[in-house]
Amino acid sequence: xxxxxxxxxxxxxxxxxxxSDAVFGIEPNAAVMHAAVVNxxxxxxxxxxxxxxxxxxxxxxxKPWRQKGTGHARQGSIRAPQWTHGGIALGPKPRDYSYSxxxxxxxxxxxxxxxxxxxxxNIIVVDNIDVTEYKTKTVVAMLKALGAExxxxxxxxxxxxxxxxxAANIPGVKTALVNTLNTYDVLxxxxxxxxxxxxxxxxxxxx
Numbered sequence: 572x573x574x575x576x577x578x579x580x581x582x583x584x585x586x587x588x589x590x591s592d593a594v595f596g597i598e599p600n601a602a603v604m605h606a607a608v609v610n611x612x613x614x615x616x617x618x619x620x621x622x623x624x625x626x627x628x629x630x631x632x633x634k635p636w637r638q639k640g641t642g643h644a645r646q647g648s649i650r651a652p653q654w655t656h657g658g659i660a661l662g663p664k665p666r667d668y669s670y671s672x673x674x675x676x677x678x679x680x681x682x683x684x685x686x687x688x689x690x691x692x693n694i695i696v697v698d699n700i701d702v703t704e705y706k707t708k709t710v711v712a713m714l715k716a717l718g719a720e721x722x723x724x725x726x727x728x729x730x731x732x733x734x735x736x737x738a739a740n741i742p743g744v745k746t747a748l749v750n751t752l753n754t755y756d757v758l759x760x761x762x763x764x765x766x767x768x769x770x771x772x773x774x775x776x777x778x
Contacts, residue, residue, distance in 0.1 A: 573689045577696045577767060582716025585698050590689060590770065593778040599683040599690070607672060607680035607754040614669040622662030625650050631657070677754075682777055684757040693762050695719060700727055700766040702734045710738045717764065724760035726752065728768035749773050 573590040590596065625631070631650025638645050652660040672680075688694050695717050702709050714720050722743040727734065735746050745756060749772045757763060765773070 573694075575689075575694055575696050577698050578717060579698050580700065580713045580716070582713075582718075588696060588767065588770070590694075591774040591778050594682055594774050595685050595689040595694070597682055597686045599687045600679055601683075603676055603680045604683050604687075604754055604758065607677060607684075608758065610670065610672050611753055611755040616668040618666045618668050620663045621665050622659040624660075624662070625652060625658030628656070628658045678777065680754045681752065681757065684754045685763075685773075685777075688757065688763045693760075695762055695764045696767055696770060697764060698767050700725065700734060700764075701731060702737055705733050705737055707737050707740060710734070710741060710744070714741070714744065714764075717762070719762035719764055722759065722761035724756055724763055726763070726765040726769045726773070728766050728772055749776060 573592075573595050574587055575590060576584050577586045577588055579585050625648065628650040631648040633648075635646050635649050636643060648654075648657075650657045652658055685694075697713075697717070700713075714723060723745070725734075725738060725744065725746045727746065727748060730748060738744050738746050743761075745760070747756060749769050752773075
């Protein structure tokens with residue numbers, strides 16, 4: 572059973588706690604985590620890329636020269652794909668890249684991500700994550716005290732608008748609730764910072 576130190580927002584140790592083996596102590600499955608990350612990134616794609624076909628490019632309605640007798644190759648339109656400023660043959664058109672993964676695969680992937688962070692000792696449990704005003708400086712000071720000044724994912728048990736907005740413009744820092752976590756964000760973060768109350772909710776959901 573993984574054991575972690577619990578800190579307060581000033582970086583001071585205030586105790587220890589055991590993490591659930593069912594969530595933070597499984598054997599990480601790299602293939603499943605890879606599948607979940609690829610799925611997440613595919614689902615983020617807008618798919619709005621579009622090129623013009625010869626039918627959509629303006630102009631080219633008149634045959635540029637007669638069919639025979641000029642010495643040129645026969646041409647029907649100056650907007651055919653082989654012409655400069657012509658249409659694009661077989662170019663990309665708007666499409667939906669999203670697809671779904673099996674629910675069991677998603678659960679295994681995110682538990683593998685949690686366990687990876689535990690194995691790497693990149694989980695930081697904070698007894699209480701809270702701010703009383705909109706102040707980015709407070710969140711920056713907390714991250715510095717916890718040794719998480721680069722990429723960090725901060726997980727809270729419930730929505731705190733003041734904390735979320737205070738952390739919003741810090742490069743590399745992302746906030747999330749227990750029910751909005753995904754495998755990509757967990758793996759992408761250097762440090763996984765989680766409130767003590769959120770650990771209990773996380774274990775309740777995924778154990």
